[in-house]
Amino acid sequence: MFFVLFSSKRCHLLVRGFHVGKHFSNPSTEDIVFKAICVNLRQRKWKLVDQMSSSLTDSIVSRVIREFRTSPELALEFFKWVGEYKSFSHSLESYCTVIHVLVNSRRYVDALSLMKNLMQTKGYSPLEVLETLVDSYEMCLSSPAVFDSLVRACTQIGATEGAFDVIKKLRMEGFGVSIHAWNNFLNHLLNFGEVGRFWMVYKEMVSLGYFENLHAFNLVIYAFCKECKLLEAISQFYRMSKGGIIANVVTFNMLIDGACKMGDIDLALKILRKMRVMTGDFVTPNSVTYNCLINGYCKLGRLSIAEEVQNEMVKIGIEPNLRTYATLIDGYSRNGSLEEAFRLCDDMVGRGLVPNTVVYNSIIHWLYLERDMAGASLLLSDMIKKHVCPDSFTYSILMKGLCRNGYINEALTYHKWILEKNLIEDDFSHNILINYLCKSKNIAGAKQLLGSMFIRGFIPDLSHIWYSN
């Protein structure tokens, strides 16, 4: 019906009028366009919606999205259609409106992707996004989960300070911060190796009266494991049990992995054997549990036991995965049994698993250490042929492999090419090359690389420079 009205000449004039002026002189005209779009959108009559597109304003876009809050897919489709096909430049308010709608319908992946786009591509700061989310909060009948999502979006793009700014601002504004947001931030700190700051933020959270949930306890156990404080980690396990929180498989896996990393494989095995009994058959081991244990045995050089553990997992119905094989292949390689490593490669391919970058990196690394240049080159060509993408590990393995076998100039040529292609993500390759250049008394070359590190924002290890000069 509304379309009929708008298909007239009069409508055409109205539409032109909307397009020229940013604000409506008559609010009811906005209502007419809004309602017309809604009617046609509801019936998926995109062609008719298209005819209204020249009359779109930020206000109408946001209103339409709110109108379709119970049909989030359609709301998102409309939002994307306007942005992509009509090249309409969405305002921050429109973005936030659709984000509220998406979070409320638990479409977190889409909401996170839009938030990340706002901060990474559009250049909005986390606090600017927060402010607009707050402004549109009530009108969108939103929930605090939207703020959790913003903290998550910040941590996902590595914006540590941004995430913490959001938490601080939410507290100041009286919105409160959910335990999920705290946990997400704490997890981010651990993943970035900031254990000291983790404990500061954790203490702050506890002092504010939050009750730790399972995830929070797991993070504390994870932090203790990272600090090699296994006894403290285990004591947290008892503290959570006392508080009525039942550990899950992640809790056990972290303790098992922690024990393995500290070389106490017997304790790791004991935990594995007791986890069912301790939880009344509530928690059973999974592939992660077994992979941790296999890795523990591999690092101790006890390869035959590692394979026995693999057989046990198969027996109880847990399929070995890519990580199981990557662990065993690396275990055999670092123990000088490359033949066994290749046997496992065949085995994994036979099971339908495709060797990835990690598997190639392991074998290439140990081939170089054995001075098998031809073998390493062959595998490098093979990974390129099979479209297995090299990563920063591959490049540093290549640099080290070439240097230690006397091919420093070739390493420098490759490094230059890798830098030109912007493929380097960390400073490992630089450090390796600088070390070998210093050893061969090529201080000018080392200094040149040092400059290249600064340009890329890598912070050199100063102790090195003292030695080389």
Place this chain on the structure above:
DNA sequence: TTAGGGTTAG
């Protein structure tokens, strides 16, 4: 939320 691969000095 947990599991696999790469560096230097001595």
